[in-house]
Amino acid sequence: MAKHYDCDDCPAYCCSYARIIVTDEDIERLGQHHGMSPREARRTFTRKGEDKGERILRHQADENFTTICRFIDPDTRGCTIYEARPEICREFPGEGRCGYYDFLTFERNAQDDPDWVATTG
Template sequence: MDLKRFKRNAMRNKTKLVTFLQKLDEIVPEDMPELVAEADKAVWNEVDCLACANCCKTMTPTWNRTDVIRISKHLDMKPKEFIEKYLFKEEDTGDWVNKSVPCQFLDLTTNKCSVYEFRPKDCREFPHHNKKPFDLYNDTFVGNVTRCPATYLLVSKLEKKVREEYEW
């Protein structure tokens, strides 16, 4: 995964893709679920998340109580100790997030997560392409289009398809 190239392309095309996602808030093709499924399938033939880990390097997941209990148990820690060591509560959202970025559980030499089998729900669901209806998560995709190669490719493919085949 060439992250430098991805970042260059994502920044170059960000305005176009964000504009597309914002317009998608107003106009949604009837067959959007099918368009998303087709584009998403193509994306995963091109992107290997486990070879990338850019999300772990540049973002923090939100942690729910179940995540904290599961991972602290795996690490043989009390949940309170886990929170004190690794997390803080955001004032504006009240969400528990990592104290540090990159993620404390990412091994930077291998791009592998040291708690992968126990990772938070937010990490398991990332990059959230399967959320339905897709257009209700445009704000998520706006934020991720420059951070996640899979989201960048998905939105790029959707934008191209909609522009070519629909009155837009």
């Protein structure tokens, strides 16, 4: 299926989702990437989620979306740990469409501004 979105041309809206769940394997990979033990990586990069035992990525303040994943580079809007990113980040949004990108493209065309950023904050 053709890909109808371009993450390089997007302010990384999906990385602003509050609940980005990570697995033990993800935490281990994050630790290896940063030269930390899984325990240290878990404490440093994740926090408690909604469900029992769930861990989610910590956030940082963001000018576009109020908060965003702590691993986003605020200037480039790229993931600073791309090679070590969690599984859920690798799978999203799949090979087809991204709803936010459709919305962003529509608004950029409507406003005749290719750099316009659709915010939620």
